[in-house]
Amino acid sequence: MKTFFSIILLGIIAFSCQKELGFENVAATLPTLTTTPLTSITSTTATSGGNITDDGGAIITARGVCWSTSANPTVALSTKTSNGTGSGVFASNITGLTATTVYYVRAYATNSEGTAYGNEISFTTTNTSTALPTVTTRYLSSITRTTAEGGGEVVADGGTTVTARGACWSTTANPTIALTTKTTDGTGTGTFTSNLTGLTAGTTYHVRAYATNSVGTSYGGDSVFTTAPPPTIPTVTTTPISAITSTFANSGGTVSSDGGAAVTVRGICWSTTANPTIALSTKTTDGAGIGTFITSITDLTASTTYHVRAYATNSVGTAYGNDINFLTPLPRPDIYVGGYEAGTMVEFVAKTWKNGVPTTLSDGTSDATVNAVFATGTDFYAAGSIQNHTSGSPEPKLWKNGVVTALPGLCGGAASSVFVAGTDVHISGFTATSNPGCAAISPKAVTWKNNVLTELTDGTSPAQTSSVFVSGTDTYIAGIELLPGNGTMIAKVWKNGVATALTDGSINAYAHAVFVSGTDVYVAGEENVIGGVAYAAKIWKNGVGTSLNNGIHDTFLNSIYVSGTDVYAVGYEETDIPLKSVAKIWKNGVPTALTNGANDARAYSVFVFGTDVYVAGYENNGTKDIAKIWKNGVASSLTNGTQNAAAYSVFVK
DSSP states (O other): OOOHHHHHHHHHHHHHHHHTTTTOOOOOOEEEEEEOOOBBBBOOOOOOOEEEEEEESSSSOEEEEEEEEESSSSSSSBBOOOOSSSSSEEEEEEEEOOTEEEEEEEEEEEETEHHHHOOOOOEEEEOOOOOEEEEEEEEOOSSOSOOEEEEEEOOOOOOOSSEEEEEEEEESSSTTTSOOOOOOOSSSEEEEEEEOOOOTOOEEEEEEEEEEOOOOOEEEOOOEEEEEOOOOOOOOOOOBSSSSSSSSEEEEEEEOOOTTTTOOEEEEEESSSSSSOTTOBOOOOOEEEEEEEEEOSSSSTTTTTTEEEEEOOOSEEEEOOOOOOEOOOOOOOEEEEEEEEEEESOOOOEEETTTTTTEEOOOOSSOEEEEEEETTTEEEEEEEEEEETTTTOOOEOOOOOTTEEOOOOOOOOOEEEEEEEEEEEEEEEEOOOOOOSOOOOOEEEEETTTTEESSSSSSOOEEEEEEEEEEETTEEEEEEEEETTTTEEEEEEEEEEEEEEOOSSSSOEEEEEEEEEEEEEEEEEEEEOOTHHHHHHHHEEETTTEEEEEESSSSEEEEEEEEEEETEEEEEEEOSSOOOOEEEEETTTTEEESSSSSSSSEEEEEEEEEEEEEEEEEOOOSSSSSEEEEEEEEEOOEEESSOOOOEEEEEEO
């Protein structure tokens, strides 16, 4: 009795625990399933199966199909299959059938509650002598965006002639000949090829070979393939810019991919703005296809930033490479220099140099020199003098493109400067010197315009001009004139023939060069220091003088050039020990030595072109003076040092 009640108590406790834990008994039911339609029907076999969609809450311990020549077959019959356990889809092979016989088939599933059946399906076996063909699907090849090559092989005809064969395809599995997307590729057994057309790019398709005889149509396996993706624009990169000049450059590109469509045109396009396109006229056409190409960019403007992109065009559109920008330099200028080099018979032979190549302007039988040069258009002018054999005096001369013209003057003289404005050639200098065969006349400050002489002084006191500059309709000339009475030299500037004294005559002063920038008139020279004997370099701006040094050492300015807000002047300064001349340049009043003072050197002319500063002069090599050009402070020799030489003027164009 005690034991019985213990068992009862344990059962109550267990039941209570189940309720507390949420476990309650649920009654199981029969499974739920369907029968798979019959396929591969022959005279003795067929294929079916089932799909168990619900196990009824209990494990499926047996499943399969059962069949009979009577309706509603059950598992009680021996004509059944056993196809594993559990839920889901299963396949069943039905064998041992009789030809031309009607059969009934049902899928079944068994759990602890019993056996459930799927829907009943009837079918008729074929005649013993015929069956469906046997066919396999060929592997797909030659796949493009819109086509592919497939096919299959009819292994057996099923006992009756195969009247049609081919391939059918769809974007869903197991396509059939009910679709329009199929081919017809002959009859009979054997291998055949099917061309699939009208496909869509970048799409996955299913394809099956088929074969049809009098029994019906059979299919090969389902083969899956994807068409090639749709074309895109090409892939192109821009070649780095090379061989850049002021008007020309090289570039190109590399078309590494055509995007799946033939590249019909390629090249480069350029502009002064970023990301140029082929809509511009500034482009090249450089063939077709993929690969690397090189081309040239022409008709560029100097000192301009350009953007360049390679391009390639196919049926989809135009692709561009990376944007590369570059700056065209200023044109490589021509550098004109005038001066002299000693000859075998005379001390001075007039010479000019263009880009370092010398041209001799005199015959070497009389002293001659070039004091100034000027280039415009295709014409090159040189002004200077040639000594007269009879009088022994220099005579003013002008050379145009190497052809000499005598300038009118009284008893000799010299041309010191030349300036071409439009069609007018302006020259400054002096005439009328005291020499044998000529009356003792003081040198006169003069100017020539188109070979017509104009005297700026009357000869009562010595005077001469050193520099001429034309601005608009105004002509400015710098020079000197001796003050009558005290013998002091006065620095002067003439504007349209009217003189203005830059100094008062109390001390000696010299004006060697004039430059006009806008409304400002600059004159360069030197002035004696009051109470001393040394000369201080000096610049007058609009008549107001500024010394560039303290006058302890003799310092002389020979040339001046104004570029923007920068004022450049060149000359030389004498040292004490050893007594040497040091060639110098001043920028905005700050001096820079062009030579180290080991040997005599002088700077006579300065010209600014873009960001480059050119200076002409000479430097002694220990025995001879060498004509030299300094570009941005770096010297280049115009002569080899075997004869004395000097460069008096430089012009850059």
